[in-house]
């Protein structure tokens with residue numbers, strides 16, 4: 001009997017104490033600003049220098065460029081840009097070396113899917129991943145674009 005009351009005491013104490021659980025995914029999880037999450041890519045800023053693909057330790061970036069359609073301008077513009085999130089380790093190196101901040105980290109981390117094929121993200125998908133851009137990369141956000149920093 002003494003044990004029963006002791007157990008009830010523990011239960012009552014737990015009922016009135018502050019909750020330690022979090023209603024995820026109903027309530028979005030806010031990550032620290034230095035968190036390294038899924039990249040945002042801005043095609044207009046990319047100069048097709050290939051530095052991100054060359055430094056990537058897992059070879060998960062594939063990109064192609066094409067000659068600039070504007071005859072007044074030299075150089076290339078980006079044609080395709082894909083990241084394979086099956087093997088991306090979100091190490092941040094690609095964003096660190098990018099000279100134009102065309103690719104930056106966000107605080108987004110949700111990539112769970114039923115198919116591995118869906119972990120190949122193309123340029124359009126990466127460009128639409130424009131929420132929660134990392135605080136230090138605020139300047140990377142296009143004017144009028146959605147932004148929600150933590």
Ligand code: SF4
Pocket residue numbers: 052055056057058059060061083087088089090091092093094095
């Ligand atoms: S975060 Fe790292 S592993 Fe992922 S694409 Fe960039 S360099 Fe490669």
Ligand code: SF4
Pocket residue numbers: 045046047048049050051052053063094097098099100101102103
């Ligand atoms: S994203 Fe940046 S580093 Fe990669 S090719 Fe474009 S400009 Fe170069």
